[in-house]
Amino acid sequence: MKQFFKVLTRIILIICGGLCLLAALAFLILTNLFKASPSDIKKGNEALKQIFISLDLPPEKVESNGKYQFEGGGLDFYVTFSDDVVNSHPVLKESPNLTKNRLKVYVLNTGDISYYSVEDNLFNHGLFQFLEEESRKYFQEIGKKSNPSYFILSWRDPESMKKGIAFYEKALTLVDIQDNSAINHIDTVALKPGKEAExxxxxxxxxxAGLLTQRSE
Structure with missing residues (x-):
């Protein structure tokens, strides 16, 4: 009887060990399935680097672990800037996605890196939305039709985005921004008293400057 239990115990241990190995193997397979390839990560790093260089915001380093998020997909890149670059560019210094000189840039995939993805991660969504709304009001005041389904602010190339950044940084000096990140809500933006004319x-x-256009995306 003792011999029987010894054999049974060994069989159970072997089965458990096999199941653990299978679970570990499955985990490794799933991890690799949800991870970008080293070559794609390298291409993504270089693409982001060149975009920021073209915007006169040269990064010190661009990196990503390449892991796709399980919920919603997408992956994060991290762009590191020097103190001088951050301190001389309010668009960076005031970005909600900047932490200790590292800007988090979320993209759906490595092939999705563009000026649009940089715009979406660099600017404060609350202020950008405020500029969009005020631009739409301006169109109405001057009798220019605007399609509510279209975006008025749409900077998709280095020239327009560099111009846009200059105006955006000016706008930062004219508004008060209430940080709503604690409640996962877009920041509240209001004009500072007496800054309406400016x-x-x-x-x-x-x-x-040709920065108020209408695009469907």
């Missing part, structure tokens, strides 16, 4: 002029200057 802000209206800012919108007019953006229009004159």
């Amino acid at each position: 802000f209206r002029q800012l919108i007019q200057d953006m229009d004159a």
Whole structure:
């Protein structure tokens, strides 16, 4: 009887060990399935580096672990800047995605890296939405039709985005921003008292610079 239990115990241990190995193997397979390849990560790093260089925001380093998020997909890249670059560019310094000189850039996949993805991660969504709304009001005031389904602010190339950043940084000095990150909500933006005329002029200057357009995406 003792011999029987010894054999049974060994069989159970072997089965348990096999199951553990299978579980570990399955985990490794799933991990690799949800991870970008080293070559794709390298291409993504270089693509982001070149975009920021073209915007006169040269990074010190761009990196990613390549892991796709299980919920919603997508992966994060981290762009590190020097103190000098951050301190001389309010668009970076005031970005909600900047932590200790590292800007988090979320993309759906490594092939999705573009000026749009940088725009979406660099700017404060609350302020960008505020600029969009005020630009739409400006269109109405001057009798210019605007399609509510289209975006007015749409900077998809280095030239327009560099211009846009300059105006965006000016806008930062004219508004108060309430941080709503604790409640996972877009930040609340309001004009500072007495800055109405300056802000209206800012919108007019953006229009004159060709930055108020209408695009479906």
